[in-house]
Amino acid sequence: MxxxxxxxxxxxxxxxxxxxxxxxxxxxxxxxxxxxxxxxxxxxxxxxxxxxxxxxxxxxxxxxxxxxxxxxxxxxxxxxxxxxxxxxxxxxxxxxxxxxxxxxxxxxxxxxxxxxxxxxxxxxxxxxxxxxxxxxxxxxxxxxxxxxxxxxxxLSLPVAMSVASALNALAHCVDSMWAPRTDPIDQALAGEGIRALAAGLPALVAEPTALAGREQVLYGAYLSAVAFSSAGSGLHHKICHVLGGAYNLPHAQTHAVVLPYVLAFNAAAAPEAEHRIAEAFGAASAHDGLNRLRGAVNAPRALRDHGLAEADIDDAAHAILGSVPANNPRPVTLLDLRRILRAAWQGADPLTLEKDGEEN
Known part of the structure; x- marks a missing residue:
């Protein structure tokens, strides 16, 4: 080590x-x-x-x-x-x-x-x-x-916005598992952040006026940010920064939508990180844990619902390609980015990316 x-x-x-x-x-x-x-x-x-x-x-x-x-x-x-x-x-x-x-x-x-x-x-x-x-x-x-x-x-933050914001924090955790400067401390912080967010967010949705769930989400969000600040921006954040800056998409909702697609794309190429994420969720796999949480809190599903036009997908993929981290767990091509963006735009099943990756 x-x-x-x-x-x-x-x-x-x-x-x-x-x-x-x-x-x-x-x-x-x-x-x-x-x-x-x-x-x-x-x-x-x-x-x-x-x-x-x-x-x-x-x-x-x-x-x-x-x-x-x-x-x-x-x-x-x-x-x-x-x-x-x-x-x-x-x-x-x-x-x-x-x-x-x-x-x-x-x-x-x-x-x-x-x-x-x-x-x-x-x-x-x-x-x-x-x-x-x-x-x-x-x-x-x-x-x-x-x-x-x-x-x-x-307490005044609407439930839907609370969900998007908390999933943005969750994206910090997931990206920190394989970001350019990640280390075991970042991964430990990110794992605890995932656990806290996965516990706190459903409680917040169930009882929006109670503090217990919101405090767990705040705690998880803090841990996620500390991990992210050290680990750096991974593929997920590079995608979302381009989408936000170029197309003025809402920050939290964009992160909430894109997260499962980047997770599906990278997971098989980073088995240790995938195991950490799954363990933090208390699930059989990272995808299962994230999918279960997203279903429980009615997470945002598609980029087309938040302002991205289908016609912008190709230009966005070109813009993202130059900023992809060199040490992403899996090589990223222009075609990969188009597939990720199109699936996220449609709100398609993220596992279709994983299956495509196995075929390629």
Missing amino acids: RFQHETLPQRVGFTPGDAAAAVEAEVKRLRGRRVMVIASTAEADLAGRVTADVPVVLRHEEVVMHVPVAAAERARAAAATHEADVLVCVGGGSTTGLAKAVALTSGLPIVAVPTTYAGSEATSVWGLTERARKTTGTDPRVLPRAIVYDATLT
Whole structure:
């Protein structure tokens, strides 16, 4: 066993019902005196309550999916104009992503308060979109200094969106099993993340107003993001980043739909990872575990339901091909990508990919 693993420096607090007090404490720890709060218009009231006891100089509400460069530049200018010294972001992945864009050029510390299960708050990964192309990278400046997890803040998240967001987290776990920099620690974190998400998500769907399921999903989402930040982007994320940036598809739903197809494509070529995933699900196979979970929570099924046109499949496959990780468990051709995208567009049985792979 030979590997190197870097653990990211970050304070993480699970504080059910106490987000405001926890945020105040984190801002004080960072000696913040001029706080910029980033939250979408839809989250403005919630963000106001969460940041009621910190010295806010600016509330920035222009949050756009996939973080367009122009929106990032406006947020950076606003932070500079108001001489902000701490960023507090309250919301989902797009909100955290915008805070990261500001931190990338300013070095300002971030206190992240997630209201979804996106996991961006636990990674040093940033992403910006310009001219229908999404660019991602890693930088220690964008890693939030602190995360405040409060499951009560997710209670307003509709069940359907909770399912998509949690399956996005699950995709982080699965991709981390065979991503470019994966190691045994990443795989252990990802396995526990799968277990927690598989237990918590059905409970959340069954009792949306109860905290137990939502806390398990938050815990699993955090583990998934820590694993992903270390392991790097695998085939699944390369596909979804292109689809999101080029076609403006919704982030969580895209990940939720694509996941079973990448799993089916890679599983046979990565038997040890497949066994870990199956074991985490408590299932006979990784496919069976994922399929059972998706059926239990009425998961999103087809990319055509979320904005991808059939005519875009070929161009998307060409765009993805250049970013496929060299050490993906199985070689990936343009034809493979077309088959994956078409099956995901249709919502076809993912096992048809596995059978095609055996024939080839």
